[in-house]
Amino acid sequence: MPLSTPFRIIICGGGIAGLAAAIALRAPGREITILEQSRLASEIGATISLQPNASAILQREWGVDSVKEARGMIDHGFRIFNVEGKLVNTVPLVSKTEYGGDRVMYHRQDLHACLLRAATSKNRAGQPAVIRTSSKVVDCDPLEGTVSLESGDQLVADLIVAADGIHSSIRSSVIGCEVKAIPTGFSAYRMVIPTDVLAKEAPEFTALLQPAKPFTTMMLAHSCRLIMGPAREGSSYSIVGLVPDGKLQEDADSKQSWVSRGDLGQMLETYKEFPEWMKAVFAQAKDLGLWQLRDIDPLKTWTKGRVILIGDAAHAMLPTQGQGASQAFEDAEALGAYFEDVHGIPNREDVEEILSKVFQCRYERASLIQEYSRDSTKPATAKGSSEVTLRPDEFMDYNCGYKGAKEWQSRSVAAAALE
Structure with a gap:
């Protein structure tokens, strides 16, 4: 029998990151509302790639066959041509067996529609997420767990996930100052x-x-x-x-x-x-x-009170590594993993403790990928000051050899104990 008062979750942003979070957080006794400022209108022609680390989460953790449902195209490798049209290099991608997933290219509309179906499906655990379009968030009180809309409405939640992009309206409420892209x-x-x-x-x-x-x-x-x-x-x-x-x-x-x-x-x-x-x-x-x-530069924190920033709101990065959306999937998976054992309605202290664990698990990894993505745009002569010391092939393993938040955290703890 469902709880008379559910665990209320508000997700600000109905894009890729917000829908991923809704899928990951769905469970019995939870009420998920997604606030999207637009009308979910179609975008100018755009594709999006998911790297093996994200593809594995979709398939392994959430049971979404996105290649079939979103008409994905599995990438076999990278080819480099010169302007004469001659192939000068080919770099095959590692097979699915090594990373647990493929690099897949989608039309952004198709992937978004696939995630939307999963978030709102009646055939998954918990109540379907509810989408409220034309709902622009203009203010947030992380300690009270409230968001204020441009319409004048104020909503209350036990957990607020800010997936509202690089120009996040919630970020300043979490950080305490404005952070511009x-x-x-x-x-x-x-x-x-x-x-x-x-x-x-x-x-x-x-x-x-x-x-x-x-x-x-x-x-x-x-x-x-x-x-x-x-x-x-x-x-x-x-x-x-x-x-x-x-x-x-x-x-x-x-x-x-x-x-x-x-x-x-x-x-x-x-x-x-x-x-x-x-x-x-x-x-x-x-x-x-x-x-x-x-x-954006790495933030000092992603969390405050009942609020956590994810995706571009937390760690906007350049597309040079194709990891922007994939890191948002990792954020969502981490939320699902750390809230998995929460039954009933958590108090603010419980929420703060869990969000702190998510942040500690995700921060170093996302920040390093941010740095490497930025570094990849620089000329070779300007890369001497980079904090990234891994070779490109090593960084591919770092990016894609990801088995979930708790496994990553355990590995990090074990590595620190050996130092």
Whole structure:
């Protein structure tokens, strides 16, 4: 029989991180409300990758077959081409058996819809999460466990999860001061183009790069970087173009929104030194996004009272390691693991203690991945001051060889005992 008064959980943010947290925290006797400021409108063409550490959580911990349900494309490795269209290097990805999961590319809308179904399904443990759209959070009292909405409504919860992104409105209530996102000197164009359109309109590109093949493809030239790969079972092709802000023909500071639009003419001007067969691909973009890449420095804490920051609100990082969403999945898994044995309604002291354990488990790992993601944008000559001492292959193991929060914590404790 359900409790007459449930354990009330409010999740601020209905994106990837917020939905992941809802899935992880679902259990009998809990009432989960997700507050999303938008109407969950579709985004400008965008894909998203989940690394093996996140794919394993989806499959192992939550029983979500996202490859099937979200039309994911399992990545077989990285390919690097020069601007003449010649393959100069291939780095195969380690098989699923070693890391417990695959690197998978999705269209962001498909993955979001898959997570939304899992969070609100009646066939999972606990009550389905309830989504409240057009619910913008403007204030939060971590000690009282309240959030105030732009509409004037005030909601009360036993646990508040702030998954409201890099420009989090809750972060200052936790940290005690405003933390602004930092420009990193790069902006990114993004587009998704059907592969049949590429075959027709950009045949030379299609012949050289074979975009339907399950590989992430990179091209570096003229201070710019292209990162490309298939999604939706090879029917769509994603292109992200990283551009130094100094080369951008548009105002980078005005492009901080995830749904900011780019100007195709200005993009073609920026990439004018690239070969015609590559520029022919850009011309096929129907929805062109552009956003300035920003991150934040590691915070002093993610928790206060009944509130915890997760995902980009806690540790926004650059996309160079493809770990932004995957680290949000790890945050969600940690919440689920440490609240797993909580039955009934925890008091504030209990919540504070559990959130402190989540933070201690997650902070060092997420902060190091933040640092490495930032470091990856720097020229080789500027990397001497980095705090990251692992080689790229070692860091791949560090990123992907993750078996869950409690196992990671046990490993860390055992390592510290040996020192």
